[in-house]
Amino acid sequence: MAEDLYSVLGVKRDASDKDIRSAYRRLARQLHPDVNPGNAASEARFKAINAAYEVLSDAEKRKKYDRYGDQWQHADEIEAMRRQRAGAAYGQGGPGNGATFTFEGGDLSDLFGGARGAGAGMFDSLFRRGNARQRGQDIEHAVRVTLDEAYAGTTRTVELRGTDEVCATCGGAGQLASATCHACRGSGSTGASRRVEVRVPAGVADGARIRVAGKGGPGANGGAPGDLFLRVQVSAHPVFERRGDDLHVTVDVPVADAALGGEVKVPTLKGRSLALRVPAGTQGGRVLRLAGQGMPRAGGGFGDLFATVRLTLPDPMTAEQRALFERLRAMTDAKAEQPDAAAEGVA
Secondary structure, rough: OOOOOOHHOOOOOOOOHHHHHHHHHHHHHHHHOOOOOOHHHHHHHHHHHHHHHHHHHHHHHHHHHHHHHHHHHHHHHHHHHHHHHHHHOOOOOOOOOHHHHOOOOOOHHHHHHOOHHHHHHHHHHHHOOOOOOOOOEEEEEEEOOOOHHHHHOOEEEEEOOOOOOOOOOOOOOOOOEEEEEEOOOOOEEEEOOOEEEEOOOOOOOOOOEEEEOOOOOOHHHHHHOOOOEEEEEEEEOOOEEEOOOEEEEEEEEEEEHHHHHHHEOOOOOOOOOOEEEEOOOOOOOOOOEOOOOOOOOOOEEEEOOOOOOOOEEEOOHHHHHHHHHHHHHHHHHHHOOOHHHHHHHOO
């Protein structure tokens, strides 16, 4: 394989025109035959840097070299063959619509001036993997969201590591003009990482599978890309428990409010608390419903929020409060000791 032209000049592949010109001039002064008379190695290097500079100093040639490497001079033929292959596969005058290719007077080398060499080998390599459309593979990826994010909806940037991308240089053939493709090193794919921004809809449930069309693996020979499927994991919330589209929460209710009736604040995922009326005589464990305060539903509307009552005592309890509770207990005990009037009337 020919030496990389950027390495010949000692510059990086993203070097500016100015950097390339400076590197060439510096090396030319060092390696010029007049400076190194009789030095065959210097003369060879001098020719190499001139050849490299001729390509990299020309914008169009450099563009072709960056894509096709040491086969850049065949760029036009490669593109023509790629278009011809696409026509064959997709019904643009090729086998895809019932037509056939006919070559008069010999083999495929006639397409390249009669030489059964680089051109014919390039043609073979482009067709080597077949020209039928192939849909890309589907990709699954796990994504975790909080319950608050599941309530409101959110976005996630998913990094897909090492997903096979069809090599843009050789079209997946792995070769160019009988030489190994420099871009994919013969594999036909690049395996580059990429990032995809995905919208996670409001109301998404734990275990849901979100389809993102066309963001999976790339298709071959112009085939459609596969899809990306996100497997959603919703983290547990410290306050709310989710059951389907409904939410459940425990609220502390002072025993006096439970006995006499009152009002307590109930948190919601909207970020604000709502006033909840507690009926008189409410027992601990009673469940009160707040309609429409649950999770968003896929078809529209919301689930409900259910608040489970947990009775609480004053803490700390004052002497007066303690005295009142003692009086209440005494009254309760006295009532329990009274004989049942109905029972007394039984003979």
